[in-house]
Amino acid sequence: MKQLFDPKRNYEETRKLVGYVGRKQATQADYDRIGFMSGLEVHQQLNTKLKLFCRCPAGVFQKPEEFDAELIRHMRPTLSELGEYDGTALMEFKTRKEIVYRISNTSACTYDVDDTPPFPLNREALNIAIAISVLSKLKIVGEVHITRKQYLDGSIPTGFQRTAIIGVEGEIQLKNKKVRLIQLSLEEDSCREVSDIGHVRIYRTDRLGMPLIETVTYPDFANPDEVKEGADYIRFLNRSTGKVRQGIGSTRADVNVSCRGGTRVEIKGVAHTSWMPELTHNEAFRQWALLLIKERLLKPVKDTAAWKIASKEVSLKEIKIDLPEVHKANKSTKIYIVNLPLFRGILSHFTQPGKMFADEITDRLKVIACIEKPNMIHSEMLEDMARDKVWAKVRTILGSREEDAQIIFWGPEADIKTALETIEERCKMAMNGVPNETRKSFENGTTIFERVLPGADRMYPDTDSAPIPLEDEVIENLRKDLAPDICDRYSQLKAWGVPPDTFTFLLKYNLLPLIEKCSGELEIAPKFVATLLGHRLKHLQGKYDAFRLFRNDMVFALLKFIRQRGLDLAIAPKMLRVLFDHPKMDFDSILVTLGYKEVAKEEILGKLPFLVKKYRETRTSGEDAAGHRWIMGSLHKLALGNISLRELNEHIKF
């Protein structure tokens, strides 16, 4: 009668019940079925010399182990609007984290560590933010009010981020729909995390305080592909100004996802837009799965408020489990067994590909109780880490019933109380559906719990900064220099006849102004330049490492040289290849490297009658086409740069 329960089968069955399909197989009907909904918060660093509220240089980075000083802070929740601490506050306070800041003298000052009040807001950053707001069709505010947005995770030493709205209510035009924008704000960037182990979280302060804009959309995206399209659009729009930072970490997005009946969950800091479809897809289904779990629990659990876990401390002698983590741990490590009434079939319930409900608990034990993983095993693991005999004993000690599930967890004595609370809390949340939380993303498209999602009342006016009026004149002046709309840019590329597979690259690196410059000043067809950049340069960038002296604007100088020397454009890709490898080499030397020899067009054409004759004498094939190819091959090297291959080809007459 006992142990007929098969976790593997349960996992597969619940996966089917959820109706999970892979993203590639999913159709709009699947997303409509679960009520997929998503919105974006796209962060973009601005390319200013200095930070936003102090005079430290922006963009000077330190390695994790490099620092001149360290200091320690603890973040305390402040009283919120209703006199209660909000969820995040309580969680962060429970974790009792010691926050260590690693400071480098060159990139951080006493403002950064909250020992000096803010200096006036960086005007250069403000102007860029206004320009991008205008491009995003947002309504520009009359007066910028600097606001404090509380963050208790320590990522900002003050405990809040200084941020200000520049524009509200705008829109962007995607292929098939308009997406509404809620707002664009100008804010200071946070610290970069070095590590977060046990009760110590370490940050470095180099990125802290760098100017950043955040573009927030309404939840208008109806499927995962639209999310990526929107994120790309916003990214390209920001970059079209030429005044934002590019490179690793300069553009990051938080993606908000929910399903029907679910709740807003924020996937934090997604660095690549290509990850978004998989992440949003899986999150919507995770929520759908949690709603099924709720339904399933509410049948047997009559009184959710009264539902309680039972727990007991055990010794390794009592419970023989063979886990290196437990044996390795020191004497202060305690082992606890926990009974979860009526949870059989829940722990092994499908949530994400390769993940089950029990993972939601272990993730929280790590983040809230600060117990490093692995921190628990449970009675429904796909590969059991303890023998049936052990679980039988656990059940006996706890007086479990058949419909219950059990956990064995371990951790430092001081963290046990929080751990038990955390387990009970997460289980009770399951009876409510989807908890509000922020989640950390992984490349494989899954996510783990990161923090409790902060409440709405965490915005306070910054009493250290005066409001900044924005007159019409300022906005009109900035409007004059605006780049064209991204949707117009797409149309322009199509009109030029540029291959569509180059669009993303050209917009990502904001190369359209360069194409326009080449076509305007050098009279080279935009399609040629676009292809040179979108195919050849992209290929080179992909093949060789990113940190090079090569700058994209060198392409203009190269093409100008080709034009001035009267060379045929066909030589451009070859020269680009050499230039990319040796950005300091002068163009004449590049020609030497390529073995280029200046030969008059007439001289090359003059060789044709002789070659035709020679081919006819020696040919093995009767086809003239083969003769064409043979002659082109013979003259190719000589022709390069001197005569276009097409023209040469046209002159070959049999």
Next chain:
Amino acid sequence: MTEDIFQGYKGHALEVMQKFNARVWAKVKVDTTRGIFEGTILPRAENTDDKHLVMKFFTGYNIGIDVGTITDIVELGYKKAVYKIPEKEFPYSKGLPSVKLLGTGGTIASRLDYRTGAVIPAFSPGELYGAVPELADICNLTTEKIFAVFSENMGPLQYKKLAVAIGEEIEKGTQGIIIGHGTDTMHYTSAALTFMVQNSPIPIVLVGSQRSSDRPSSDAALNLMHAATAAGHGDIAEVMVCMFGPTSDEYGFLHRGTRVRKMHSSYRSTFRTIGDTPIATVSRKGVVPIKTDYNHRRSDRNVKITPVFEEKVAMIYYYTNMQPDMIDSLIDSGYKGIIIIGTGLGHVNKPLYPAIERAREKGVAVYMTVQTLWGYVGMFVYDTGRDLMAKGVIPLENMLPEVAYIKLGWALGQTSDLEEVKKIMLTPINSDITPREPYNGYLIYQGGVPEVEDFIRKFHK
């Protein structure tokens, strides 16, 4: 009083609000030449212009709208915000010391009204318990608001009232006193209380915060816990200032009320003991004395309260080319005592000599302290010093200028006999003058030097 529905709005902005019948706390749709904005109208802060309307956007952010661009305002709803600090009863625990917190108006614990930005102080035990529940594990706390003034407005009247209130608490058997105080002038008050309250059997701890407690990284809660620990459990029965040791959340210093000074306009670790070491460090675990020559806690209730102060005392900071009229005007205005903060070892220029002589003739007490803050007045070293002493200027050893000012006011409050005043001034009270300067009393390391950089890297600043 009728309710102000245009809180803070004036001039042009007020006219526009009246024109469209808009009021504070109304949820509105505002038509402007820049587009439509929706939100809740907030009160306007003082000292801001009359060209903008402030609104809270639904995302929680505040934005301003140029009233010149407004073409229409439609009210969609109305919800007035009311704020109150949550109060929880401060639990009484048998066996914990009774500590009294005297309030002066500084906001050691406060919360911010998230819509208006106004700071609401938390003060009653219940409010404090709501904000810093750990206090209940340290002591049984009661509170009393003596008055409510900003730090910069503290003066003789407040010093005297505080001294009397402390005397009453000691009389009642309170085991420790905390004084919540703004930080700017905390070292003036600590000096005044040291002189006015002598032979106290219990600790008297002044505490404040450099970052208000509406900020998650505030030093207020930890300072308050440290102060409660020092007042309730510490053995040092003196007037002390309790503020952060390093800027890190690690431990606090207890500084002697007569040797402490605010040394940075914004750092958390702004208070430093000058010319000596702090008297102790304090953490939540307890007080760890650094010095041994302090007054120990006693169980009696004997204390000497001398709440007097002569207000006609001035302090002048000497600068090059100072003219004698600076001193003459003080004499003519009836000042009875002047503390000069001189250069170097205690010097001023020759053109002041006649004015200083005149001060002596008029019976004005003139004392010398140093701008260098660290070190003793040394008026025998140069002719200038000897000249000044000959003209009646009395050197005050290594007494800090602010302490000298307070002490002179207190001394002249007791007697106008200048010989008697001199005796009081030169008799050390709680190390306002120390007989010697220990070698580790002057430590201002300069960054950039390898060994200092090493030190900074190893220990939390």
